[in-house]
Amino acid sequence: MLARAILTSLLLPAAVMAAEPEDSYKKEIQPLLEDYCFSCHGDGTAKGKFSMDDYKDLTAHLSDRKHWLPVWRNVRSQIMPPSDKDQFKPAEKRKLQEWIEKNVFKLDLENPDPGRVTIRRLNRTEYQNAVFDLLGVEYDTKDVFPPDDSGYGFDNIGDVLSISPLLMEKYIAAADEVVALALPQGAAAQVPRIDIDGKAFKVPFDAKTTGRWLPFAKKETVTVDQDIPYDGDYQIKVEYAIKGATEATVHEANMVVKAGGSKVGDVSLGWDQRRVIDLTGKAPLKKGKQTFEISLTPGRPPAAGEEELFFTLQRVIVQGPLGGDKREYAKGYRMIFVDGPAPTEPTARAKYARKIMRSFVSRAFRKPLDDSTIDRLVDIVNEVDRQPGKEFEDGIKQAIATCLASPRFLFRVEIQPEPNNPAKIVPLDEYSIAARLSFFLWGSVPDDELLSLAFNTKLRANLHAQIDRMLLDPRSERLTENFIGQWLQARDVENVPISAKDILGLGSNRDAARAFDVRLRSDMQTETKMLFDFVLRKDRPAEELISARYSFLNERLAGFYGIKGVEGEDFQPVDLTEHPERGGLLTQGSVLMVTSNPTRTSPVKRGLFVLDNILGTPSPPPPPDVPKLESASTAAGKNPTMREMMEIHRSKPDCRGCHARMDPIGLGLENFNALGQFRPDDHGKKIDAGGVLLTGEKFSNVGELKDVLATKRKGDFYRCLSEKLLTYAIGRGVEYYDAPTVDQLVERLEKNNGKLRELVYGIVESAPFQKRRGDE
Structure with missing residues (x-):
């Protein structure tokens, strides 16, 4: 078919070829623009200083990519026509988009443009993973390197990963520090080392209370029995942190550490924001099972209005015997x-x-x-x-x-011939494919198996098998951690400013801290990551990320959600059939918190989040000097509902268009407060969570909203997810010339029942992942 098209183009006169776009424009496209666009951008009107019929030469007009690019983007994302105007029918919208892609952008559906990726340095997460995989060193880059800039929602984008002379100096110093950790003095003959995780320390006869969370206000002792290989003196290092109060407090406790019945050390604990604190001492230990013990005794209580503090044990490192007669390689x-x-x-x-x-x-x-x-x-x-x-x-x-x-x-350097020739498209060598694959799925350098296949030029022939192998490797948890952490902003959960006191209507910060245990922030992150990880590893349909009737909860998070029957600290699958309001990403505490304001919900933020991250149809930026929503509360009467305030707010002409897109979705999630708890009413008034999407779909509650997004708008979700994961995988934003690639990914999902792993296969096999072209 392609050969026939090329032969036909060679036989047709140039005038005929030039006339085809003009004829199709006049017959098929111009009538659509007249119906939907010219009232604002034609017939002498040019809102936003943009006219669609102000040109002297039609051929030049139809070749003006800068003119048609915003048309294509705005129609595709449903920004245009405005929501209060007549909307394109799906077939009409598709016809306009395909015409622009074919006749203006000149996209080749058979050979998509792979684009170009700016040479990029490792971000600090990739650096940390790489030195661990290469040298076994746990090197915390957050304490050494500044935060990486983000582009298109991710921090691995080549265009923003710049490097300054100061940062280069930090890399040089870090290299020496990493090597010193990997090969300390006398590394060939170190004393044996045992690491004991903080979760292993438990209260006798109470397996639920571990060293991971001990309140200053309660006298408690946690212990663990550990096999010791030799008699002798041992060094004991306790690594811990202080959690709880976000502001300084006078709350204190005393900690005593014992090993084998001998006291290792004691310390007074107080407010401390360091991520890792350590206490180091020595103790004589006998060969065999020995008991390690950590005790907390309450000290000075917090002052009035202050929050409480908690002790969290990270790990205990036992090294010895110290006499030097027993050695092992580091x-x-x-x-x-x-x-x-x-x-x-x-x-x-x-x-x-x-x-x-x-x-x-x-x-x-x-x-x-x-x-x-x-x-x-x-x-x-x-x-x-x-x-x-x-x-x-x-x-x-x-x-x-x-x-x-x-x-x-x-x-991350990818050598190519003619790097400055934008017309030169070349396949990447297999070593570059190995690196792209490993940084995509593992956030780190390739292992020996990938490099061996690349050396024998067999990697491309074994991509599916390698992807499957890599997803079974524990290192693939980094994909979930980094992608979910940025796509769904789960990284922000632990630090997002939120006032549990105001949201829950409690009298003090101390009461609020007890009701909203700070561990719940981490639990919410875990719930979100486990859902994505489950859908990916179990080859489930991607739309289950929205519509799943199950989740992964522990006792603490389930209790906060009001779900009974879940016991224990460990996360477990939970059937949510009896809780139709729950299930899927949009009803998880992590998403609901990061899309709220510090003291209340935000339908605008929640609506924008869904438009941008689920449907891929972002709303345009707000006009300047938009009045705060609270200004509408006076006009709405005493204790107005969020819906009442939003109706007054969007009555303003400058606000109406965008809010018609955002508000129905945001208000559909209004049954959840800013902490993610479900509530039937607000200030005694029943919450109306029904609405109509801009595209016409109706729903009466959050369950029906999720069903609409996962079924009728499933194609939009597939496209959005494809674009987000493709951006993360290749390290650049998705551009107009990627439309054929994204279409192929969406088609692949539709043909394979939405299986998330098929999307990973498709991205790795795509032109942007496999090839590159020269820079402009």
Whole structure:
């Protein structure tokens, strides 16, 4: 078919080819514009300084991409025509969009434009993951690097990941710190280490109370039994944090740590915002099962109006015996020195250095290196090794630090021929595909299996199998963490400003903190992540993210939602058939909180959230000097409902158009307060959650709204989800020339019952993921 079209185009006269768009415009498109657009943008009218019939040459007009791009975008996102005007019928809208894509944008449906991705550095999350996967080092980049800028809703977008001289200095310093953690002095012969998670510490005969959450106000002791391999003196390090009050308080408690019956240390606890605090001491331990004990005793209570504090145990690190007679290789040492200690003979040492550096650098730089680069790194190892007081390990450390500060590690570089030729489109080499795949699904560098397949040019032939393998790997939890955290703003839940005191109508912040336990913020994040993870791993339809009649809850979150029968700290699947108001992302506390104001719900924020993140039809920005919603409360009478205030607010001409899009959705979620609890009424007045979407679908409650979004508007959700995940995967925003790719992804979802994994397959196989073109 394509060959026939090309042959036909060669035989037709140029005049005929040029006339086709003009004829189709006059016969098919201009009548649509006259019916729906010219009242504001034609016949002498040019609202927003935009006219659709003010041109001298029709051919030039139909080639003016800058003119037609806003038309295409605004019609596609339903910003135009305004909501108070007649709307395109679905077939008419599709005809206009397809005509613009074919005749103005000149899109090739068979060969979509892959676009170009700006060379980008690793963001701080990717850096942290990479050094952990390469060296086994837990390096907290949030304490070292500034927050990354975001573009198109994500922090892995090449265009915004700039690097300054100051940041480069931080990377150089970080390289030395990471290597020192991976290979501490004497790393080849460290004393044995045992890590005990804080959740393992429990109150005897009360498995629900763990070291993860102990109130200052209650005397409590948590213990754990741990097998100790040898007799001797041990170093005990307790890592913990203080939670609760967001502002300084005088609340205090005392902590005592014991190991094997011996006191390790004690400390007075108070308000402290550090993410990790530690107490270190020593204790003699005997071989066999020993008890570790942490006790809290109440101290000074909080003053009137102050919130309470809580102790959360993160982990206890046990190292020993300290006498030096028992040694083991550190984790970083085992990952780097794959054949153990270096040989003594100089030629053999140099050969071993080459093996180590080739293995490490191929993973760190995401492709095999040329011999000259390996030679330079081995020279570094040998030069340091020859220095007085230095060892082979010191040379390896210096060479690895050099690699970690190299642009080839810090930047995701994809080499291509003719990089400045925008007409040159080339497939990415398989090493670049391996890197894109690993950073997409794992947020980190490729592993040996991916690199081996790339080396043998077999990765493209095994993409599905590799995707399946990678999604089974625990590292794929990073995809859920980072994508959900940004697409649905779940990252913001723990810090979003919210006043439980005002929302719940309680008398004090202390009462509010007890009713809205700060652990609930983390629980809400977990619920959202577990739903997405379940739909992805179990190959469920994507629309279940909206319509699921189940969720994942623990006892605390279920109790806050008013759902009975859930017990324990661990999250578990919960059937919500008897709670039709629940189920799906839109009724989860995480989404409802980040789309609320500090003291009340916000139908505008909630409506905008759904338009932008679920339907992919964002509303235009508000006009300047929009009056606050509270100004409508006086006119609405005493204790007005949100619907009453919104009706007064959108009666203003400047507000009416946009609010007709947002308000029905936002008010459809009004049964949920700003903390995500369901409520039938507001100030004694029954909440009316019914409405009509701009596209005509009616609903009477949140259950019916979810059903509309997951069925009648399913195509819009598929398109929006495809665009969001594609943006995250390729590191750039979706542009007009990506329309054929997005159409293919939506079609793939529709043909495969919406299975979320099919979307991942489709993105990895798509032109934007597999190819690239030169820059303009």
